[in-house]
Amino acid sequence: xxxxxxxxxxxxxxxxxxxxxxxxxxxxxxxxxxxxxxxxxxxxxxxxxxxxxxxxxxxxxxxxxxxxxxxxxxxxxxxxxxxxxxxxxxxxxxxxxxxxxxxxxxxxxxxxxxxxxxxxxxxxxxxxxxxxxxxxxxxxxxxxxxxxxxxxxxxxxxxxxxxxxxxxxxxxxxxxxxxxxxxxxxxxxxxxxxxxxxxxxxxxxxxxxxxxxxxxxxxxxxxxxxxxxxxxxxxxxxxxxxxxxxxxxxxxxxxxxxxxxxxxxxxxxxxxxxxxxxxxxxxxxxxxxxxxxxxxxxxxxxxxxxxxxxxxxxxxxxxxxxxxxxxxxxxxxxxxxxxxxxxxxxxxxxxxxxxxxxxxxxxxxxxxxxxxxxxxxxxxxxxxxxxxxxxxxxxxxxxxxxxxxxxxxxxxxxxxxxxxxxxxxxxxxxxxxxxxxxxxxxxxxxxxxxxxxxxxxxxxxxxxxxxxxxxxxxxxxx
Numbered sequence: 001x002x003x004x005x006x007x008x009x010x011x012x013x014x015x016x017x018x019x020x021x022x023x024x025x026x027x028x029x030x031x032x033x034x035x036x037x038x039x040x041x042x043x044x045x046x047x048x049x050x051x052x053x054x055x056x057x058x059x060x061x062x063x064x065x066x067x068x069x070x071x072x073x074x075x076x077x078x079x080x081x082x083x084x085x086x087x088x089x090x091x092x093x094x095x096x097x098x099x100x101x102x103x104x105x106x107x108x109x110x111x112x113x114x115x116x117x118x119x120x121x122x123x124x125x126x127x128x129x130x131x132x133x134x135x136x137x138x139x140x141x142x143x144x145x146x147x148x149x150x151x152x153x154x155x156x157x158x159x160x161x162x163x164x165x166x167x168x169x170x171x172x173x174x175x176x177x178x179x180x181x182x183x184x185x186x187x188x189x190x191x192x193x194x195x196x197x198x199x200x201x202x203x204x205x206x207x208x209x210x211x212x213x214x215x216x217x218x219x220x221x222x223x224x225x226x227x228x229x230x231x232x233x234x235x236x237x238x239x240x241x242x243x244x245x246x247x248x249x250x251x252x253x254x255x256x257x258x259x260x261x262x263x264x265x266x267x268x269x270x271x272x273x274x275x276x277x278x279x280x281x282x283x284x285x286x287x288x289x290x291x292x293x294x295x296x297x298x299x300x301x302x303x304x305x306x307x308x309x310x311x312x313x314x315x316x317x318x319x320x321x322x323x324x325x326x327x328x329x330x331x332x333x334x335x336x337x338x339x340x341x342x343x344x345x346x347x348x349x350x351x352x353x354x355x356x357x358x359x360x361x362x363x364x365x366x367x368x369x370x371x372x373x374x375x376x377x378x379x380x381x382x383x384x385x386x387x388x389x390x391x392x393x394x395x396x397x398x399x400x401x402x403x404x405x406x407x408x409x410x411x412x413x414x415x416x417x418x419x420x421x422x423x424x425x426x427x428x429x430x431x432x433x434x435x436x437x438x439x440x441x442x443x444x445x446x447x448x449x450x451x452x453x454x455x456x457x458x459x460x461x462x463x464x465x466x467x468x469x470x471x472x473x474x475x476x477x478x
Contacts, residue, residue: 038135038136039100040100041098041099041100041136042099042101042102045098046084046100046102049102049104052313053088054088054089054283054313055089056087056088056107056283057089057283060272061087062086065085065119065123068119069083069085069123069127070083071120072123072124072127072191072192072195074195076131077131077187078101078130081100081130083101083102083103083127083130084101084103085104085105086102086103086104087104087105087106087110088105088107089107089283089284090107090284091106091107091108091277091278092106092109093106093112093209093212094106095123097126097130097135098135099133099135099136100130101127101130103123103126103130105123107276107281109122110273111276111428111475112458113205113269114204114269114461115201115269116197116263116266116268116269117192117197117198117262117265118204118205118269119269120192120195121189121199123188124188124189124191124195124202125184125188125202125205126184127187127188127191128185128186128187128188128191129176129180131187132180132183132187134176134183134184178245182246185206185246185250186253188202189249189250189254190252190253190256193257193260196260197262197263198257198262199256200254201264202253203250206240206246207241207461208458208461210239211458211461212458215451215454215458218454219450219454266473270473273475274428275427275428276427276428277425277426277427278425278427278448278477279426280425282424283296284311285297285423286423286424287309287311288422289449290303291303292309293422293423295415295423295424297331298382298415299382299414299415300422300423301412301413302411303411304320306320306321307321315330316328316329318408323394324395325392325393325394326391326392327389327391327392327405328390328391329387329388330388331385331386331387332345332388333385333386334382334383334385337365338356338357338363338364338380338381339354339365341379341381342366342367342379342388351369352367353367353368354366355367357409359380359411359412360413360414362380362381363381364378364381365378365379366378366379368398373394374398375390375391375392376398376405376406376409377389377390377391382412389405389408391405426448426477426478427478428476428477429477429478430475432471432473433470435470436470437468438468439453439460439467442456442474443456446477446478455477456475456476456477460472460474
């Protein structure tokens with residue numbers, strides 16, 4: 001059995017692809033895609049990303065990010081690629097790259113950066129993933145493990161063998177991992193130095209991300225909740241200044257930059273942050289406590305007291321405090337009657353306790369899908385839009401939360417004139433620090449939810465206990 005398994009491994013390695021010289025590192029990597037296939041993979045993935053992640057509707061900011069990104073990419077190992085840099089309308093602290101040169105940075109990460117050099121560091125890191133073909137390596141490994149699973153299952157007659165190799169493959173490709181992230185940092189820092197930026201900005205960005213992780217852990221501890229999983233990067237257990245491997249990969253870039261010009265362009269960058277939505281934007285809808293307002297769709301709705309909302313690119317999700325009750329709302333195009341629409345979406349599944357909805361001049365339909373677990377489903381029509389709800393209790397009976405589910409569904413209503421202001425987002429504004437001004441003073445009147453002081457400190461690189469100097473530019477939110 002073991003011999004047959006090893007033989008299949010040898011056959012797989014000989015037949016599926018081979019090693020290629022990495023254009024950025026000079027190392028030999030296992031890849032199964034040519035550059036032409038890589039570009040096609042990126043193009044197709046970009047089309048899907050564009051559907052899932054809305055583009056931030058500020059073309060001046062988009063053009064600025066494209067210029068900075070192109071400056072870095074021109075000094076990369078694969079300057080021949082057509083790089084596309086896009087700001088995503090999302091409050092998440094994230095950035096990512098697709099094979100072939102499609103690079104995205106979330107609006108939420110921009111808010112925490114402090115200079116053009118730091119923006120270039122983020123974009124340079126993502127360019128590093130592209131030039132080192134990390135996405136291609138990841139895709140090749142995934143393809144190989146999938147094919148290996150099929151071969152092992154066929155060769156041994158044991159279907160579980162396929163499951164085993166799929167698990168191994170999943171563990172291998174679930175993320176870039178520390179080695180690839182460090183490699184991208186090192187490459188990005190080199191591109192920064194070649195572009196005239198200070199490669200130290202890479203450390204500053206990692207410091208920003210480390211502060212975010214520390215703050216999230218502190219907030220979770222205060223609430224008695226589990227520590228959240230690490231987000232973007234999420235690699236360094238110690239302070240980045242003390243991370244030996246990070247310092248080692250940035251060493252060549254510092255040597256390259258020695259004696260040369262080192263731009264930061266702080267004020268030019270901060271000027272582009274003036275008026276940037278912080279948290280939710282008008283285009284994606286605004287959460288305020290247990291309420292949700294969307295000016296573009298002209299709706300408002302409310303969830304039970306204490307429930308949290310997650311405003312994603314494709315759906316709005318609300319959860320009970322114990323995370324056992326879950327409710328999602330998605331948007332589709334209205335067609336036929338609400339009942340016919342809902343039954344068509346259920347694809348013939350049995351719907352019980354069906355009843356029409358009529359609320360604030362809107363028409364809808366709701367019912368229960370039996371099963372384990374049972375689900376409350378509903379649709380409400382407004383104009384040409386169909387707001388589709390699915391609600392479930394993870395462990396327990398639907399009846400324990402069904403009244404709350406129905407209350408939230410029935411709260412969907414047209415946005416009133418007096419609520420228009422509530423549908424406007426909080427935005428970043430730049431002010432000069434006055435003598436004796438403290439972050440705690442700014443936090444007292446801040447509309448920021450939760451720990452306003454901690455958030456302002458993070459925004460201004462003063463976390464956990466720093467204070468501004470007179471004349472410093474400060475980001476405030478109002």
